[in-house]
Amino acid sequence: MRAYYQNTIANFIQESPENILGKLSMHHQNRSLEDTQRNAWCTQIELLKNGLAGIDGHIYFEFSIPRMGRRVDNILIIGDKIIVLEFKIGSESFHRQGITQVVDYALDLKNFHAGSHDKTLIPVLLAEHAPNARLNFPEALDLKTAVCLNKDNFAQFIRTFDTKPAINPSQWE
DSSP states (O other), rough: OOOOEEEEEEHHHHHHHHHHHHHHHHHHHHSSSOHHHHHHHHHHHHHHHHHHOOSSSSEEEEEEEETTTTTEEEEEETEEEEEEEETTOOOSSOOOOHHHHHHHHHHHHHOOGGGTTTEEEEEEETTTOOOOOOOHHHHHHHSSSSSEEEETHHHHHHHHHHHHHOOHHHHHO
8 A cells, every 4th residue: 555545635624533543543554653643643634624625636644655665744636736745743943854854755756656757746844833934936846945834824825726637646646
């Protein structure tokens, strides 16, 4: 299984947080599930449900990057964009390590995931309690940095994209 959880955004919004958490926990078999991971998923689910309401697209939790053995917190397919999303729950700042991590995930997908080779990938670091930051969107599109968001400006950023379906999630996977 490539992701611990995947669904359309509409179905994700409708599904109970408990059911989503159960599916995530069920696929987290290789390691013991620590409270910090469970609590992080709970917060991610809440933030994503609030931020993605009314958006068409597809969502993945813990997506495995082929040949790299690494997992991306979330991937959103919205319109013709693939948003590679790394959460830093509880964080009050955007640390260089988090930015590098999510940019590396986007580069790994671009280079090692056939469905991503010719797609627009946008690395996003969401530090829950960080202040608003300059978006650096052109540099993020070039995979040189990440768009840095917080829980308050995430939904506004997502709503800037055309959500007319352009990527077939099954083919992309």
